[in-house]
Amino acid sequence: MNLTLKIWRQKDSKTKGQMVDYKVTDISEHMSFLEMMDVLNEQLINTGEEPVAFDHDCREGICGMCSMYINGEAHGPDRGVTTCQLHMRMFKDGDTITIEPFRAKAFPVIKDLVVDRSSFDRIQHAGGYISVNTSGNTQDANATPISKHDADEAMDAATCIGCGACVATCKNSSAMLFVGAKVSQYALLPQGQVEATDRVKNMVAQMDLEGFGNCSNTGACEIECPKGISLENIARMNRELLKATFKS
Amino acid sequence: MSKFFTSSIGRKYAMALSALFLMFFLLQHFAINILSVFSPNAFNEASHFMGTFWVIQYVMQPILIFGVMYHFIMGFILEIKNRNARVVKYAKNNGSANSSWMSRNMIYSGLAILGFLVLHFIDFWIPEINTKYIQGDMSGLLADGEGYRYYEELTHKFVNPLRVGAYVLAFVFLSLHLMHGFSSAFQSSGVSSMRKEKLQAFGKAYAIIIPLGFILIALFHHFNH
Numbered sequence: 001m002n003l004t005l006k007i008w009r010q011k012d013s014k015t016k017g018q019m020v021d022y023k024v025t026d027i028s029e030h031m032s033f034l035e036m037m038d039v040l041n042e043q044l045i046n047t048g049e050e051p052v053a054f055d056h057d058c059r060e061g062i063c064g065m066c067s068m069y070i071n072g073e074a075h076g077p078d079r080g081v082t083t084c085q086l087h088m089r090m091f092k093d094g095d096t097i098t099i100e101p102f103r104a105k106a107f108p109v110i111k112d113l114v115v116d117r118s119s120f121d122r123i124q125h126a127g128g129y130i131s132v133n134t135s136g137n138t139q140d141a142n143a144t145p146i147s148k149h150d151a152d153e154a155m156d157a158a159t160c161i162g163c164g165a166c167v168a169t170c171k172n173s174s175a176m177l178f179v180g181a182k183v184s185q186y187a188l189l190p191q192g193q194v195e196a197t198d199r200v201k202n203m204v205a206q207m208d209l210e211g212f213g214n215c216s217n218t219g220a221c222e223i224e225c226p227k228g229i230s231l232e233n234i235a236r237m238n239r240e241l242l243k244a245t246f247k248s
Numbered sequence: 249m250s251k252f253f254t255s256s257i258g259r260k261y262a263m264a265l266s267a268l269f270l271m272f273f274l275l276q277h278f279a280i281n282i283l284s285v286f287s288p289n290a291f292n293e294a295s296h297f298m299g300t301f302w303v304i305q306y307v308m309q310p311i312l313i314f315g316v317m318y319h320f321i322m323g324f325i326l327e328i329k330n331r332n333a334r335v336v337k338y339a340k341n342n343g344s345a346n347s348s349w350m351s352r353n354m355i356y357s358g359l360a361i362l363g364f365l366v367l368h369f370i371d372f373w374i375p376e377i378n379t380k381y382i383q384g385d386m387s388g389l390l391a392d393g394e395g396y397r398y399y400e401e402l403t404h405k406f407v408n409p410l411r412v413g414a415y416v417l418a419f420v421f422l423s424l425h426l427m428h429g430f431s432s433a434f435q436s437s438g439v440s441s442m443r444k445e446k447l448q449a450f451g452k453a454y455a456i457i458i459p460l461g462f463i464l465i466a467l468f469h470h471f472n473h
Contacts, residue, residue, distance in 0.1 A: 072342030100340070213329060217435045
């Protein structure tokens with residue numbers, strides 16, 4: 001298929017960017033979206049132009065690196081997939097595809113489609129862990145019984161890959177689905193209880209400090225999340241913060 | 249605790265609490281207004297009670313005014329903060345693919361409701377305050393002393409078709425606001441999804457029935473007088 005691509009080009013974080021049009025031809029519908037971008041970049045390199053910078057790593061939908069806003073949706077029009085798993089069969093011959101970086105003040109553009117998501121790392125550093133010495137004295141996994149329901153919910157929350165699609169798609173650039181998932185995965189397990197109060201307070205404080213917007217419960221993040229992280233995690237985070245406030 | 253209410257989640261809780269209070273107020277307002285359709289006397293009695301009982305006037309009314317002001321002011325503050333959280337807008341954004349129109353446009357339905365409240369205050373609240381607390385007439389009686397004035401005042405306000413049109417339009421916006429606002433208030437309060445599913449059906453019914461009821465009351469008085 002032949003396509004017209006409208007891509008955000010930005011030299012660096014200080015330079016103003018703009019949308020630039022490109023044509024790509026003979027794209028197979030079996031290609032992934034990133035493979036299509038590879039074809040474009042080879043074409044650009046062959047003509048002496050600067051290739052389009054974009055984030056990618058595992059290309060298996062696990063690492064959370066790819067981050068494009070395609071035709072007005074984070075990770076494109078398919079559901080439950082990252083950009084690397086988005087296939088060209090989702091588009092038609094002759095289509096014009098708009099490709100932009102994930103946009104949020106807390107995700108500044110580094111170059112073209114690459115954004116700085118280290119704000120997520122700083123939120124994680126604020127409390128998204130448990131302090132356990134695992135050097136040789138690891139407890140037996142079955143020593144502490146955990147209900148099936150809680151284990152499943154914690155596992156669902158833990159599948160968040162931190163790609164930032166929730167922030168990108170939220171009209172308010174809110175990071176509450178991400179933080180909600182990270183808080184929930186520990187809040188549901190006994191191992192997470194020891195630091196639960198500090199965790200939620202510190203993570204929410206860091207989230208606010210990073211300049212993310214406020215959640216207004218549109219539910220767009222849940223729909224666009226490639227891992228299907230539920231809004232329930234935001235409700236749980238809210239409960240956890242209220243509980244932590246009263247405890248302290 | 250002060251840190252909690254200045255955090256993003258604390259503000260969500262406060263918005264949700266003020267919204268729940270306003271929804272409760274709306275329900276009791278509707279319960280009294282609907283009396284005007286069936287029994288002018290019952291409407292007059294209820295209105296006089298609400299207008300003169302000290303708990304309503306000096307405790308509930310200030311709380312209501314605070315709740316309304318807080319909800320609007322915080323709504324605007326959050327909207328500004330949220331807009332600032334994305335400096336460069338998307339060239340193409342397909343919001344309808346993942347969220348409802350109501351949820352994305354709460355600020356506009358809220359602005360329409362604010363406009364209506366200004367009209368409503370001019371129509372009812374300011375004259376009421378003037379009569380009771382400036383002129384000092386707490387009797388609630390008509391100028392000729394023949395019965396209560398509340399029903400007469402209500403029906404008089406709904407003579408003008410432009411005012412009735414404005415009321416109908418405002419309640420359409422209120423319905424749109426509640427369509428998202430009801431379930432959103434419970435989500436913000438941390439209510440679990442299992443309970444929320446049950447509440448959602450109730451919320452949708454509330455968002456349709458209450459505004460529709462207010463519209464029908466306005467139309468009833470317009471066409472009957």
